[in-house]
Amino acid sequence: MKVIAVLNQKGGVGKTTTVANTAAALAAMGLKVVAVDLDPQSHLTIHLGLDAETIESGSYKVLTQSAKFQEEILLVRPNLWLLPANINLVGAESELVSVVGRETILREAIQKVEDKFDYSFIDCPPSLGLLALNALAAADEVLIPLQPHFLALQGFVKLLQTIELVNKRINPNLKVKGILLCMFDSRASLPNEVKVDIEQFLNNARGTNCAWSQARILPVHVRRNIRLAEAPSYGKTIFEYEQNCHGAEDYKKVAEFIHSQSQPAPPPDTQPADGENADQPSATTDSLSQPDPQTLQSQITTGRSWPESQQPK
Ligand SMILES: Nc1ncnc2c1ncn2[C@@H]1O[C@H](COP(=O)(O)OP(=O)(O)OP(=O)(O)O)[C@@H](O)[C@H]1O
Ligand SMILES: [Mg+2]
Numbered sequence: 001m002k003v004i005a006v007l008n009q010k011g012g013v014g015k016t017t018t019v020a021n022t023a024a025a026l027a028a029m030g031l032k033v034v035a036v037d038l039d040p041q042s043h044l045t046i047h048l049g050l051d052a053e054t055i056e057s058g059s060y061k062v063l064t065q066s067a068k069f070q071e072e073i074l075l076v077r078p079n080l081w082l083l084p085a086n087i088n089l090v091g092a093e094s095e096l097v098s099v100v101g102r103e104t105i106l107r108e109a110i111q112k113v114e115d116k117f118d119y120s121f122i123d124c125p126p127s128l129g130l131l132a133l134n135a136l137a138a139a140d141e142v143l144i145p146l147q148p149h150f151l152a153l154q155g156f157v158k159l160l161q162t163i164e165l166v167n168k169r170i171n172p173n174l175k176v177k178g179i180l181l182c183m184f185d186s187r188a189s190l191p192n193e194v195k196v197d198i199e200q201f202l203n204n205a206r207g208t209n210c211a212w213s214q215a216r217i218l219p220v221h222v223r224r225n226i227r228l229a230e231a232p233s234y235g236k237t238i239f240e241y242e243q244n245c246h247g248a249e250d251y252k253k254v255a256e257f258i259h260s261q262s263q264p265a266p267p268p269d270t271q272p273a274d275g276e277n278a279d280q281p282s283a284t285t286d287s288l289s290q291p292d293p294q295t296l297q298s299q300i301t302t303g304r305s306w307p308e309s310q311q312p313k
Pocket of ligand 2: 016017043044123124
């Protein structure tokens with residue numbers, strides 16, 4: 001099972017929309033997927049058609065270790081399971097404050113089902129607290145949905161710092177693989193400028209051993225599409241709500257891309273050199289520059305560190 005945390009501490013960038021629709025697309029491809037709602041807002045639970053107010057358990061019980069992961073998941077579509085959330089999750093951070101190993105509870109729970117699923121997607125809340133930390137400790141990869149506007153890069157650097165900390169202290173396998181541009185409007189100049197800035201930033205990390213040295217902007221962007229905004233209020237995925245729209249087309253491509261990246265690499269003699277992968281956008285590869293960790297370090301000068309109470313051990 002590949003565990004993908006969908007995380008950005010900025011609110012409203014497309015995390016939940018990405019989890020619901022990518023998970024649904026992979027399930028429709030015949031893969032077994034479990035989506036985890038780790039947000040007290042329960043938006044993923046609602047998006048997939050459940051009434052969060054009637055959910056009595058779910059991720060809160062798993063995190064407080066009063067139920068097992070496999071007991072709490074619900075089959076919500078063919079091949080698609082959900083660990084739902086309810087408002088109780090708000091209290092989880094304070095309830096767990098004195099629990100030793102509180103940042104790895106989800107990892108231990110999810111590892112017990114790793115032979116049952118092909119993918120797990122974790123929908124994180126818009127913060128970098130204990131819930132996000134549990135997601136990062138459990139994940140193999142982080143997928144960062146990003147809305148390309150002028151403040152996007154600032155929050156992005158803070159996020160990468162946090163992922164780096166988790167990678168160094170509690171999850172050495174953790175990698176940022178993809179940045180997914182959401183609500184993208186290719187006609188406007190700003191999103192394209194932000195995209196180039198992010199590409200340059202990521203290129204500086206190539207060849208270093210930081211957690212995002214392999215990160216790339218996904219070659220498919222999710223366009224702004226009103227149908228994606230409408231579907232959650234009907235408790236439907238975009239494929240159920242309006243199969244023939246840009247949103248459905250884009251998320252199907254996102255799912256296909258993620259799955260293609262999870263397949264075993266070709267033998268070394270046929271493998272393209274780094275930066276020459278035909279799946280990647282040419283703008284990314286054309287502008288590859290020499291890795292320069294010092295520049296990268298100096299670029300990452302701001303950011304939030306873990307509060308004392310949440311320091312990873
Ligand atoms: N590509 C898109 N086009 C138009 N609307 C979108 C698109 N993606 C998401 N939305 C809408 O934007 C809003 C925010 O999206 P979403 O809930 O997925 O973000 P989020 O990052 O999970 O937010 P939060 O941080 O609050 O959890 C929602 O109303 C959603 O329906
Ligand atoms: Mg959300």
